Amino acid sequence: MKQYDHNKIEKKWQKEWEVKKVYKTENSSKKKKYYVLDMFPYPSGAGLHVGHPRGYIGSDVYARMKRMQGYNVLHPMGYDAFGLPAEQYAIEHKIHPRKAVEKNIKTFRGQLDKIGFSYDWSREVNTTDPEYYKWTQWIFLQIYNSYYDEQKNKARPISELIKKFEKTDKNWKKLSEIEKEKILMNYRLAYEGYSEVNWCPKLGTVLANDEIVDDKDGNPVSERGGYPVEKKSMRQWFMRITAYADRLVSDLDGLNWSSHIKEIQKNWIGVSEGSEIEFKTSINRNIKVFTTRADTLFGVTYVVLSPEHTNIGEFAVQSQNMAEVTEYIREAKERVKKEDITVEKEKTGVELKGIKAINPANGEEVPVWVADYVLASYGTGAVMAVPLHDERDREFAEKYNLPIIDRPFVDAKEITEKVNGKLVKKYKIRDAVFARQRYWGEPIPLIHNADGTIRDVADKKLPLVLPSVTSYEPTGTGESPLAGVKAWAKAGYETNTMPGWAGSSWYFLRYMDPKNKKAFADKKMLKYWKDVDMYVGGQEHATGHLLYSRFWHKFLFDMGYVPTAEPFKTLKNQGMILASDGRKMSKRWGNVINPDDIVKTYGADTLRVYEMFMGPFEASQPWNTDSIIGSRRFIEKVWRIANSASLDNAFRRSHSVLEGQVRSGHSEDSSKHHLALQKLLHKTIKKVSEDIENFSFNTAISAMMVLVNEMDKAENISSADFKLFLQILAPFAPHITEEIWREMGEKKSINIATWPKYNPKLLIEDTLKVVVQINGKVRAEIDIPADASEEKVFETAFENENVKKWIPNTSEIKKKIYVKGRLINFVV
RNA sequence: GCCCAGAUGGCGGAAUUGGUAGACGCGAUGGACUCAAAAUCCAUUGGUGGCAACAUCAUGAGAGUUCGAUUCUCUCUCUGGGCACCA
Numbered sequence: 001m002k003q004y005d006h007n008k009i010e011k012k013w014q015k016e017w018e019v020k021k022v023y024k025t026e027n028s029s030k031k032k033k034y035y036v037l038d039m040f041p042y043p044s045g046a047g048l049h050v051g052h053p054r055g056y057i058g059s060d061v062y063a064r065m066k067r068m069q070g071y072n073v074l075h076p077m078g079y080d081a082f083g084l085p086a087e088q089y090a091i092e093h094k095i096h097p098r099k100a101v102e103k104n105i106k107t108f109r110g111q112l113d114k115i116g117f118s119y120d121w122s123r124e125v126n127t128t129d130p131e132y133y134k135w136t137q138w139i140f141l142q143i144y145n146s147y148y149d150e151q152k153n154k155a156r157p158i159s160e161l162i163k164k165f166e167k168t169d170k171n172w173k174k175l176s177e178i179e180k181e182k183i184l185m186n187y188r189l190a191y192e193g194y195s196e197v198n199w200c201p202k203l204g205t206v207l208a209n210d211e212i213v214d215d216k217d218g219n220p221v222s223e224r225g226g227y228p229v230e231k232k233s234m235r236q237w238f239m240r241i242t243a244y245a246d247r248l249v250s251d252l253d254g255l256n257w258s259s260h261i262k263e264i265q266k267n268w269i270g271v272s273e274g275s276e277i278e279f280k281t282s283i284n285r286n287i288k289v290f291t292t293r294a295d296t297l298f299g300v301t302y303v304v305l306s307p308e309h310t311n312i313g314e315f316a317v318q319s320q321n322m323a324e325v326t327e328y329i330r331e332a333k334e335r336v337k338k339e340d341i342t343v344e345k346e347k348t349g350v351e352l353k354g355i356k357a358i359n360p361a362n363g364e365e366v367p368v369w370v371a372d373y374v375l376a377s378y379g380t381g382a383v384m385a386v387p388l389h390d391e392r393d394r395e396f397a398e399k400y401n402l403p404i405i406d407r408p409f410v411d412a413k414e415i416t417e418k419v420n421g422k423l424v425k426k427y428k429i430r431d432a433v434f435a436r437q438r439y440w441g442e443p444i445p446l447i448h449n450a451d452g453t454i455r456d457v458a459d460k461k462l463p464l465v466l467p468s469v470t471s472y473e474p475t476g477t478g479e480s481p482l483a484g485v486k487a488w489a490k491a492g493y494e495t496n497t498m499p500g501w502a503g504s505s506w507y508f509l510r511y512m513d514p515k516n517k518k519a520f521a522d523k524k525m526l527k528y529w530k531d532v533d534m535y536v537g538g539q540e541h542a543t544g545h546l547l548y549s550r551f552w553h554k555f556l557f558d559m560g561y562v563p564t565a566e567p568f569k570t571l572k573n574q575g576m577i578l579a580s581d582g583r584k585m586s587k588r589w590g591n592v593i594n595p596d597d598i599v600k601t602y603g604a605d606t607l608r609v610y611e612m613f614m615g616p617f618e619a620s621q622p623w624n625t626d627s628i629i630g631s632r633r634f635i636e637k638v639w640r641i642a643n644s645a646s647l648d649n650a651f652r653r654s655h656s657v658l659e660g661q662v663r664s665g666h667s668e669d670s671s672k673h674h675l676a677l678q679k680l681l682h683k684t685i686k687k688v689s690e691d692i693e694n695f696s697f698n699t700a701i702s703a704m705m706v707l708v709n710e711m712d713k714a715e716n717i718s719s720a721d722f723k724l725f726l727q728i729l730a731p732f733a734p735h736i737t738e739e740i741w742r743e744m745g746e747k748k749s750i751n752i753a754t755w756p757k758y759n760p761k762l763l764i765e766d767t768l769k770v771v772v773q774i775n776g777k778v779r780a781e782i783d784i785p786a787d788a789s790e791e792k793v794f795e796t797a798f799e800n801e802n803v804k805k806w807i808p809n810t811s812e813i814k815k816k817i818y819v820k821g822r823l824i825n826f827v828v
Numbered sequence: 829g830c831c832c833a834g835a836u837g838g839c840g841g842a843a844u845u846g847g848u849a850g851a852c853g854c855g856a857u858g859g860a861c862u863c864a865a866a867a868u869c870c871a872u873u874g875g876u877g878g879c880a881a882c883a884u885c886a887u888g889a890g891a892g893u894u895c896g897a898u899u900c901u902c903u904c905u906c907u908g909g910g911c912a913c914c915a
Binding site: 621698 | 840910
């Protein structure tokens with residue numbers, strides 16, 4: 001018997017597949033399309049550990065089956081290579097991030113290739129390639145030059161808004177360019193603004209949230225160096241994702257995603273429906289509050305403003321205790337800067353003495369307070385306090401001895417209308433910051449003119465290429481290193497770069513037409529490929545990438561650039577593979593298992609089978625190298641059967657057992673065996689097909705193990721049947737099945753062979769096993785003909801010795817239950 | 829604190845619309861082969877009682893619905909994830 005040399009076999013076929021372009025996707029085709037996508041990786045310096053390919057293997061198995069089922073499958077891979085780690089690596093090793101990225105991609109590709117994926121590598125994308133980010137920049141400009149039309153409920157070009165202003169507003173034309181700019185900035189879907197950032201004075205740089213850790217006293221410090229971090233307001237670019245909040249929630253209904261991820265997104269966007277109600281005050285300014293409990297309006301005993309409320313200054317000035325109020329506001333701001341956001345703090349506040357608010361429902365005068373338990377950034381930055389029904393208000397009222405009153409509920413909608421309020425929806429989600437004060441990202445293609453206005457970089461000047469710099473170190477001012485490039489600054493280019501999520505928000509569209517120089521993808525290609533049918537990746541992207549790309553996609557849809565409103569129809573989240581100690585695999589714990597080692601020792605096929613067999617695809621699992629041996633034994637058993645005399649015997653006959661039975665008179669006994677094996681084969685084909693479709697890979701493999709164990713015992717197996725088995729195993733173990741397939745004389749790759757169909761006739765059993773329960777306990781098992789009547793089944797049951805033992809007298813039976821072909825239950 | 833998911837042998841996990849709990853794999857024990865080992869093969873493997881047939885208990889805990897519950901309902905415990913004063 002030939003030796004199973006996995007290294008030789010796997011290298012041989014990987015090379016052959018590449019040379020023959022077996023997995024090349026057709027550009028346009030009469031075949032139906034199927035798009036199977038992995039979340040592309042960030043190529044870190046550490047390379048892959050065995051956990052990373054889990055999702056890739058699952059999607060690969062799926063893609064391979066779809067390909068064999070006759071679809072034109074798009075199954076690509078690429079790299080998301082902008083971002084902080086590459087920049088940090090560059091700073092530490094004094095090399096250009098591009099060089100670091102190139103090196104890391106090479107490592108990744110090498111590791112991926114060994115596992116035998118069916119990617120069409122001719123479509124590879126890399127977000128840091130200027131030919132790619134040209135289109136990231138182009139899309140940014142489309143967003144920048146658009147606004148959200150609330151009437152049409154979709155994005156429209158900003159030029160339409162300008163026209164509208166010109167028509168309806170006489171003063172518009174009189175405004176200076178800068179004034180116009182300022183107004184338009186309030187509408188643009190990408191806009192300039194200010195926001196708080198994490199500022200580390202010692203490092204002279206802005207830090208991302210994951211670069212900050214707590215020191216032993218719980219204060220935020222930089223992960224690198226342990227220096228204090230504070231809040232600082234800086235100029236930023238934003239994306240107006242809030243305009244899409246409603247659609248981002250409601251369109252979730254149509255997606256075939258796990259309810260878990262949908263729930264996370266829903267909570268993150270955080271829709272609340274409520275009322276905006278105005279309280280008149282004793283000074284000449286109203287207070288508008290937002291509440292979801294307008295029904296409790298009569299129970300209001302005070303009104304609270306956030307210390308950062310837009311009009312807080314005016315209220316402070318007109319209060320009798322101005323000094324005290326001003327001091328409180330100052331302190332509150334100070335706290336925001338320092339404090340860790342997560343701790344629940346004791347409520348503090350101060351009354352605006354002399355100022356009263358008037359409850360519009362009943363004209364009652366209530367006091368007005370400033371307190372930092374009210375957030376400026378949510379609702380209207382002011383609330384009406386109903387201590388009886390709101391825990392926070394009650395806590396505050398108790399502390400400051402404010403009245404807590406019990407008033408009857410009223411209808412929320414009616415009262416809102418009665419007091420001239422407005423029914424509104426509010427969202428927790430904030431506009432997304434779209435700027436990093438870093439070097440290694442896509443330059444934002446805007447130019448700041450000397451007069452303060454902003455203009456686009458012209459389309460034909462794109463890509464605006466990231467310039468070389470002498471140092472990637474932070475500038476110390478908080479600005480990106482680009483500010484230190486003389487020519488860049490002189491030209492007035494924006495010095496912020498785009499955040500990591502820019503390039504990953506649309507990459508799946510580029511795969512459809514990766515080399516296109518005239519558009520991010522050709523219209524025809526977009527029309528053919530439409531959207532991603534099956535998207536596989538980690539659930540940690542629920543509130544990041546998966547939300548941002550939906551937002552970008554909806555924008556592109558509004559503007560007519562893509563044919564669907566949602567990018568990813570079905571989403572599967574693979575579970576994480578933990579180290580055998582139950583912790584995450586990490587260099588830090590020294591518990592990393594490299595797939596290269598596993599492939600070398602056990603083979604790629606074994607690795608693939610094992611990772612799919614470990615447990616449910618979406619569940620996290622600890623890695624256990626000892627258990628791999630089971631998958632290896634399974635693969636070896638297949639090899640052994642392929643090379644055994646039992647297959648050769650059958651091979652010579654070269655027709656299936658069913659036919660054999662009819663044509664030649666084999667002994668009855670052996671025919672029966674063959675029939676049983678063939679029935680099992682077809683049952684397995686059915687199960688494996690369904691299980692792959694449902695991503696239940698572990699049970700698919702288990703079913704194939706059962707089949708292989710039976711084949712191992714069989715005296716002969718027809719080659720036709722064995723080939724059918726090889727085909728359903730091929731998505732999991734493409735190398736060994738290819739080797740055997742070709743040895744059996746096939747000329748074309750098994751990986752593009754037609755997916756087997758099971759024969760329904762072979763699934764029909766003529767006798768069934770029926771369980772007999774007495775009072776719900778299993779007491780016997782009887783064989784009945786498949787077409788037996790209910791009476792006949794009961795009759796057979798009574799003939800059983802054990803049943804007789806438990807029910808000597810059939811008249812004792814109170815109730816008889818028969819579940820067809822499965823079970824009987826006698827209640828006595 | 830609120831929201832979501834989960835808990836099944838020594839371990840990873842199966843179980844169709846409520847219908848034989850423990851498929852498949854790992855590990856373990858005994859045996860065959862071998863000078864020996866590895867590999868492979870055979871048998872056993874949830875607990876208790878019994879030589880056995882078999883009986884009995886058992887799916888985190890407790891209750892409920894049902895002829896019948898791992899599956900449905902309620903309460904609780906624990907584990908994992910999300911949110912963090914969002915009015």
